[in-house]
Amino acid sequence: MGVLLGTIIAWQLVAASHVFPNFAFPSPASTYDSFLQTLHHGYQGSTLLQDLLVSLERVSVAYVGAVVIGVVLGVAMTQSRAVFTVVDPFLQFLRPIPPLAYIPLFVVWFGIGEMPKVLLILVSTVPVIVINTTNGVRSTPNFRIELARNLGANRRQILSRVILPSALPDIFTGMKVAIGVAWSTLVAAELIAASRGLGWLIEQAGTELQTGIVVTGIILIGIMGYLMDVAIRVLERLVVPWRDFM
Amino acid sequence: MLHVDRVFKTFDGDDSRRVTHPVFEGFSLDVADGEFVAVLGPSGCGKTTLLRMIAGFESPDSGRIVFEGVDVVGPASDRVVVFQQPGLFPWLDVRRNVAFGLQLRGRRIDWTPVDEILATVGLAEFARHAPYELSGGMQQRVALARSLVMRPKMLLMDEPFAALDAHLRHAMQVFLRDLWLDVRTTILFITHDVEEAIVLAERVVVLGSNPGRILGELDARDVHPGSVDLLDNADYRRLRHRVVELLGEVP
Ligand SMILES: Nc1ncnc2c1ncn2[C@@H]1O[C@H](COP(=O)(O)OP(=O)(O)OP(=O)(O)O)[C@@H](O)[C@H]1O
Numbered sequence: 001m002g003v004l005l006g007t008i009i010a011w012q013l014v015a016a017s018h019v020f021p022n023f024a025f026p027s028p029a030s031t032y033d034s035f036l037q038t039l040h041h042g043y044q045g046s047t048l049l050q051d052l053l054v055s056l057e058r059v060s061v062a063y064v065g066a067v068v069i070g071v072v073l074g075v076a077m078t079q080s081r082a083v084f085t086v087v088d089p090f091l092q093f094l095r096p097i098p099p100l101a102y103i104p105l106f107v108v109w110f111g112i113g114e115m116p117k118v119l120l121i122l123v124s125t126v127p128v129i130v131i132n133t134t135n136g137v138r139s140t141p142n143f144r145i146e147l148a149r150n151l152g153a154n155r156r157q158i159l160s161r162v163i164l165p166s167a168l169p170d171i172f173t174g175m176k177v178a179i180g181v182a183w184s185t186l187v188a189a190e191l192i193a194a195s196r197g198l199g200w201l202i203e204q205a206g207t208e209l210q211t212g213i214v215v216t217g218i219i220l221i222g223i224m225g226y227l228m229d230v231a232i233r234v235l236e237r238l239v240v241p242w243r244d245f246m
Numbered sequence: 247m248l249h250v251d252r253v254f255k256t257f258d259g260d261d262s263r264r265v266t267h268p269v270f271e272g273f274s275l276d277v278a279d280g281e282f283v284a285v286l287g288p289s290g291c292g293k294t295t296l297l298r299m300i301a302g303f304e305s306p307d308s309g310r311i312v313f314e315g316v317d318v319v320g321p322a323s324d325r326v327v328v329f330q331q332p333g334l335f336p337w338l339d340v341r342r343n344v345a346f347g348l349q350l351r352g353r354r355i356d357w358t359p360v361d362e363i364l365a366t367v368g369l370a371e372f373a374r375h376a377p378y379e380l381s382g383g384m385q386q387r388v389a390l391a392r393s394l395v396m397r398p399k400m401l402l403m404d405e406p407f408a409a410l411d412a413h414l415r416h417a418m419q420v421f422l423r424d425l426w427l428d429v430r431t432t433i434l435f436i437t438h439d440v441e442e443a444i445v446l447a448e449r450v451v452v453l454g455s456n457p458g459r460i461l462g463e464l465d466a467r468d469v470h471p472g473s474v475d476l477l478d479n480a481d482y483r484r485l486r487h488r489v490v491e492l493l494g495e496v497p
């Protein structure tokens with residue numbers, strides 16, 4: 001809290017010193033004005049709340065999809081040599097490519113609706129989940145698997161009753177990283193012919209040098225990312241209260 | 247009950263350890279029904295390897311391991327291991343940990359034996375606790391209960407009390423001994439603690455290394471973990487002396 005206050009004060013001081021022109025470096029006060037302006041009157045036909053909700057929806061749908069696909073793919077890669085051989089090269093190859101690079105392809109393939117936007121976020125997020133899931137599966141202590149076998153568990157039971165729960169803490173680690181990735185891909189996703197959304201707001205306001213609105217958008221994305229991170233941590237504490245006791 | 251018959255076992259060496267000496271070269275051991283056998287020996291002599299072969303986690307290169315008239319080909323719940331780490335499933339409470347094996351046969355189970363065995367190990371009131379809320383000794387008792395509830399014909403224990411402090415270790419020894427007197431399950435108990443082997447088992451098998459072989463066997467029926475002061479116990483002193491003699495033969 002103190003850090004936050006200090007940052008705002010420093011920000012105001014730098015802005016007030018006029019080292020940078022106001023349009024390039026908006027003060028907290030003018031950012032707040034822009035915030036109120038977009039909140040009440042919207043910007044280019046879209047209110048701030050609409051922008052926020054539409055972005056939240058895109059990120060959430062993509063994120064949930066990425067977690068489901070990532071966990072399934074990650075587990076499948078550890079259980080089947082064939083799946084691993086097919087999927088892993090793609091994963092390694094795609095990882096260093098920035099999501100922006102896919103946009104032209106995605107537009108050609110999926111048009112300009114919600115589909116390419118959600119898919120872009122999903123594609124950037126899935127690898128994080130996959131990697132953490134495979135880590136979790138592989139780090140399952142061997143004695144745990146042997147004990148289960150000893151007590152009569154078959155392959156399927158070992159997977160569902162020992163390996164999956166053992167991998168949960170790592171899956172949650174992946175989910176926490178992934179939420180940041182999802183939100184940071186949003187701006188790129190909303191470059192695709194969007195007419196609302198926080199990412200769209202930032203880009204649109206940027207081209208018109210409305211930096212107050214840009215900063216508003218940035219802060220809101222930060223807050224949303226943070227809130228979702230908190231939500232995942234709460235979920236984590238409910239689902240894997242034993243994570244620190246492994 | 248158990249025949250280990252002229253077993254050979256060598257691990258494939260990795261590149262870092264090019265030389266691999268055989269762990270066992272024609273090792274044999276018989277265990278009778280209801281016996282409590284301790285296997286004692288220096289580190290690296292092959293105790294864990296022997297136990298893992300009997301459990302079915304490793305297979306011998308040659309020779310046979312016959313349990314209840316049938317060749318051991320893999321792990322089964324009639325021979326249950328208890329390792330040094332309790333290895334409880336942290337996402338299940340104590341009661342569900344104990345029920346783990348029974349629930350593999352079907353989710354709907356009769357909970358009576360589970361609760362009975364929890365009472366036997368003195369943890370009835372901790373049934374709903376998470377494993378990490380228990381002390382090391384309590385966790386090891388849950389692990390024991392999880393094995394016992396399967397009504398195994400044989401318990402294979404690999405230094406199960408080695409991680410416990412001296413006081414708790416003694417309590418667990420008394421507990422295990424009483425349990426054995428009660429249920430009479432055959433027990434193969436591995437340890438490198440001479441005292442533990444002598445007080446617990448009826449028969450102590452002393453192993454030597456390179457390759458793993460039996461240096462001698464002792465009849466330890468007359469010494470129990472309850473004994474107040476072991477050093478005043480002539481039987482204990484004699485057995486202990488004999489073990490030291492046997493182990494001393496190793497170069
Ligand atoms: N999986 C393995 N791969 C290669 N070598 C192994 C493996 N397991 C055991 N060994 C080797 O076999 C020998 C016997 O090991 P084992 O673990 O059975 O000994 P131990 O008597 O149980 O020793 P300790 O008292 O330290 O537990 C050792 O030389 C060990 O290095």
Ligand SMILES: [Mg+2]
Pocket residue numbers: 293294295404
């Ligand atoms: Mg060992």
